Amino acid sequence: MGKIKTPLSEKIGYGFGDMSSSMFWKIFSYYLPFFYSNIFGLRLDQVGVLLMVTRIWDAVSDPMMGVIADRTRTKWGKYRPYLLLMAIPFALSGVFLFTTPAASPTMKLVWAYVSYIMMMTVYTGINVPYGAMLGVMTDDSDTKTVLSSFRMFFAYGGSFIALFAWEPICNALGGYSTPAGWQHAMIVIASMCLVLFLLSFAMTREKLHTESTSSIGSDLKSLVKNAPWWILIGAALCSNLFNTVRGSTVAYFFNDVIGPDVHLNLGKWGFLFYAGLFLSIGEVCNMVGVALTTPIAKVLGKKTTYMLSFVALIVLSIAFFFVPKTGYWWMIVLQVVISIFTGIISPLVWSMYADVSDFAENRDGTASTGLIFSSASMAQKFGGAFGGYAVMALLAAFGYNTAAGAVQTAEAVKGLWILMSWVPAAVAALAVVIVFFYPLTKKRMEKIQEELAVKRNL
Template identity: 55%
Template sequence: MAKLTEKIGYGMGDMASSMFWKIFSYYLPIFYSDIFNLPLTHTATLMFVTRVWDAVSDPMMGAICDRTNTRWGKYRPYLLWFSLPFAISGVLLFTTPDYAEQGRLVYAYITYILMMTVYTCINVPYASMLGVMTSDSYEKTVFSSYRMFFAYGGSFIALYSWEPLCKFFSAHKLFFLTVKGQTGAWQGAMMVIATVCFLLFIGSFLFTREHVKEAKAGKLMNDFRFLVRNFPWWMITCTALCTNLFNTVRGATVAYYFKYYIGDSNMVDMGFVSFLFYAGVFLAIGEVCNMIGVVCAMPLSKRLGKKTTFIVSAVVMSVFSIMFFYLPLSNGGFIGMLLLQVLISIFTGVVSPLVWSMYADVADYSYYKHGTASTALIFSSGSMAQKFGGAIAGSAVLLLFSAFGLQPNSVSQTPNAILGMKLAMSYIPAAVSLLTVGLMMLYPLTTERIETFKNSES
């Protein structure tokens, strides 16, 4: 049985990763279009190209990790080595240089590729640690749940504080900012987030340990050959891609949705409490409810099985997403939006740890089937799927907005532009969620089957 400190330490790692990832997914598109002043089509291309490179680099990093051997283990030392580059790259990403448009575009490509490469170098080995911290399938779900609970906690902190931090740095022109105004405010906000992430990664390194000793990695081409023959891997990878597609389509739309459709100065009156309704509150509430879902994932998956829990959650997410389309711009409509955000986020939180726990099962299946120790290669494909989903979703949302005629920084938007934003918050993610149901129905690894493999091995 793993120590509580190890579970907390493992959670701290994804708390750091998720703080950056959610800011990138939800605020980077509007940063590039409205602060960095790049056209929507250029921003869409930038986000797709850089994320594709980032996704392709994940298996490369996985293969490197599988062949790393240090006194700290295979995967854990990367948390120490790349924590500072991770923080610095994030600040550079949200820095706006005083260049012409073409120069800014080149700078954006360089800093985004740099950030995503460093993210890969720390996140792939971090995710792979799940496969060597315990050999017990249920305890892997426990570790994964701690991971996602802390991840959503970090996301809540980052998303809830992002706009207040930007307002603070906009009002206080501090000496260490390279630029002033809104551009300097976004840079300052990222400096705060980056510092917190650096400390969390150091804490994760100090509190975790690798307990399971893997067999020496085999030939790289054999590992890839076994991977592409692994049917459960294909199903869970496609499912992971769609899951992140669902989250990113909705998340990347929220900042635009509030700025150009709802507004950022509406008050919500719930009778017993009133509060300002803006994008950060909407997203932060979702992160808290994700944490509730993560807590529910363990008992639900233990009772129903991982596969059934996943399918039920995805169906519910689809139904509630469709309902979002029909809510009016009124106090009752805003309360309805919050209620649906709560429900969708709870079931999103249920699904999230199951994906990574299933990847751990796929790694076990690969070992029992082929006798190969390619844990990081398998887990890197999860990160790859996550990033492909983000690449497709982030660029598709911007291209959709461009096609529907959205004009960045325009006071009023056309009915078509409003329709595009409403679809991106409702019917489009609903369709993606239904696709995950079909994929998960084909996923063959039940808890019973994994136990059968283990028993036959022993």
């Protein structure tokens, strides 16, 4: 049991940090491809390569920032100073990212690369130290779980606000189909993020002083021989691919299949059915799924829960294809159920990584938790990089026209339906096959835990 007290204000302050990051992250994930192809004016193939290059950079820059942050020693601590230092560059980079210069197509492409790579670098610069900060804020394992819950709760809250408000803000400040509307909306969101990061810096404290002593070499050796780790990396890649493919298709789907003026009636209230609403419903249902993970996994075990969730996602994704064009309520129902299942999967993956770490500690005597988790986030980002590229390549293959106000061909419209249904279903099927071979079942983990308990007490 730890001795360090963590007041509520500090927990909220810690939550603010990820609230800010998630607001940005969700807008990048869901709206940036659409912005580049339909507002900024890049070709789909250019967007595809751009997304892949920048996200791969984002993945490989994570461990570099980890090393830099670990070696920082200031009166504010190791990690916390970066919340202050990076807050302004973070907000500025966001605004530059959504700025469309009046320049030649070549210069615009250069601008897109410079501003997106810059954004990813600054994002890593603030997000990696922020994540690591959890380990030095308290010495109590339960408080760490509480802080993580605050982080997750605020992150979902931030995502919800950003997605729900993005299109209305664009429309209010210049128009959803104009570069000015997108830039102004980003100025609003970036200002909010700046304030949240500064609050997070002011409200949190680093209380533990740690020195990292582990040898990277032996940890790496243990890792490459870790079969469950390889399987899990494949599974995590699939779950990220599933989310990225669906997520980055939504803006296109609403633009060209649903259209801009669909209103739905719920009793007395009528409301506009837009991409942000659809996505933010997904965020809320993700939260429900996250809450269900622990009780379900306790009964079924993590492997079974993971596989069954993905089997459900295969069926639900295919069902989406058969919804009629005006079956808006069915789309919402499917989004609700799909998001509950993806919500169940996300904490499950992280918790399975913790099991893999225990497996490694039991077999090789090296925990290498840090390495396992940073490799996991790298794998996730590779999934996002490939997913973003795949969506652009498939859109181009279906003949999607990025011109403003363009009428899409029947083939392109069908392509959007396929990207919302059959493609994610195929990814989910792949995930089921991969996880089938995952050896760390509930029974096996109970045995490992028993053995570890004995070893740790020695």
